[in-house]
Amino acid sequence: MASSPWMDPLRRQARRLQRRWQMLPLLDRWLWAEMLGPLLFGVAAFTAVSLSVGVVFELVRKVAEAGLPLWAAGKVLALRMPGFLVLSFPMATLMATLLAFSRLSGSSELTALRSIGVKTWRMVVPALVMAGLMSVLTFVFNDVIVPSANYAASNTLDNALGRALSAQTGKNVVYSRFGRITPKQPGGDAGEGLTQLFYSKEFKNGEMQGVTLLDFSREDQQQVLTAQTAVWDDDKAMWEFRDGRILNIDAASNFTTSADYTSYYYPFTRAPLDVGMLPSDAAQMTVAQALRAEALLQQAGDQKEARRLRVRIQEKFAFPAICLVFGLIGSSLGVRPNSRTSRSQGFGISVLLIFGYYLMSFIFSSLGIKGTLWPFFAAWMPVFIGLAGGVVLLRQASR
Structure with missing residues (x-):
């Protein structure tokens, strides 16, 4: 009985393994x-x-x-x-x-x-x-x-x-960014500190819901943005805030101005989106995903969660x-x-x-x-x- 051509390599490999054994x-x-x-x-x-x-x-x-x-x-x-x-x-x-x-x-x-x-x-x-x-x-x-x-x-x-898909939802998404603060006077030095604080009650179906963003990037002015939803725009590399209000506070006089909007683009990192998409359980992460999550939590200033994730990463090994x-x-x-x-x-x-x-x-x-x-x-x-x-x-x- 003739053997199939694809069977011969398998038999040879089996004989080699048997000899090594x-x-x-x-x-x-x-x-x-x-x-x-x-x-x-x-x-x-x-x-x-x-x-x-x-x-x-x-x-x-x-x-x-x-x-x-x-x-x-x-x-x-x-x-x-x-x-x-x-x-x-x-x-x-x-x-x-x-x-x-x-x-x-x-x-x-x-x-x-x-x-x-x-x-x-x-x-x-x-x-x-x-x-x-x-x-x-x-x-x-x-x-x-x-x-x-x-x-x-x-x-x-x-x-x-x-x-809803668990992978598309996240509760209480918080992300903070630190950097150089723009001084009041040109040529001045306001130092470095917290520049933006992003908060969303829930990330669901690709949208941030119940969004509040605090902008401290300018020494002479603070800005508060609220929105019902926010969506990341890949083409513009900015966040689109929808159906919300923007509030400007003058640091010197505490004078405020506000305006409602239906759509407002704000230049910011997409890191909050990455935080929202992270699995809540480290058991659902690979080592690479866990390392990425730990870096995001470190950037966001959540030291306790970052430390917890560092322990989980070591436990994976x-x-x-x-x-x-x-x-x-x-x-x-x-x-x-x-x-x-x-x-x-x-x-x-x-x-x-x-x-x-x-x-x-x-x-x-x-x-x-x-x-x-x-x-x-x-x-x-x-x-x-x-x-x-x-x-x-x-x-x-x-x-």
Whole structure:
């Protein structure tokens, strides 16, 4: 039977991969095979539990009470699954290493390896390699797949319930700009300070609604613009304020003049539009979007939100490293002589360790948002503490 032309390259590639796999040390291949089953079981188990608690019950309630169509509920469930898969990767890594090494230790297979001179740290190396691969997979999921999937899930749910697209709305948009203030007298120097303060009650369907702009760019005059709506004009690179009033205040005499308008163009940055379009949840942002959002918040003078976002950015890098931490801890616990842990016990131990780790992460994250810790340390201290604990456990198991 003649083979298809497109099948031959696939077969050659498969044979090359098989040869490379067989070139790896037998010990590594054996231990990876032992960990694969518990790893897949852990991913399935933890994803099912977290998805049920986090999404399924809420969707069932919306179907029963709000009339959410079943097709929409199923689509939202599928789109939210990557986010819970990411959460299950570190848990599954801990469970896989703990169960695999505990079973091998309980059956004295690790004792046999020690009798022929294999060091304990060498047994743990395959687990760390697997944990490193899971860390990379977690980062890719968390930065490439999860933000867009969560974004699509929110839009699908809002559309199905008849609400406006969440990506097109933002509440209480505030943006402040600092720069040089024009002095009263030519050649004078008024220094630098706040030049404009832009506020909108809501950004919806491409429009700023309930807009107020305070202009302090001139030392001798302040200006207040109010408008029902404001729209960014790309061609003119200006904001068009619609249906509002402009108020001018003379700084020397406090004399005011005002005028109503139906359309008024004001030269200003489009940054308020970017702020309004930002997702409200950092989980819906990629690293690049989060960095852009942090820069906008910094420019707008919102130091608290900018600091919170800096912590979240560091956590996007620190979170995948949890796989490495749990891989080290799980293998160090399981590689101990005469260690025997059943699947149910491993699940329970994993839940306890995970709860303790996430509690510690929450505490450090809160300290970082408050400003007590630098964002880097707020995100990475749990990782450093976890790695240190894993090294201590490995040293104890090596005695």
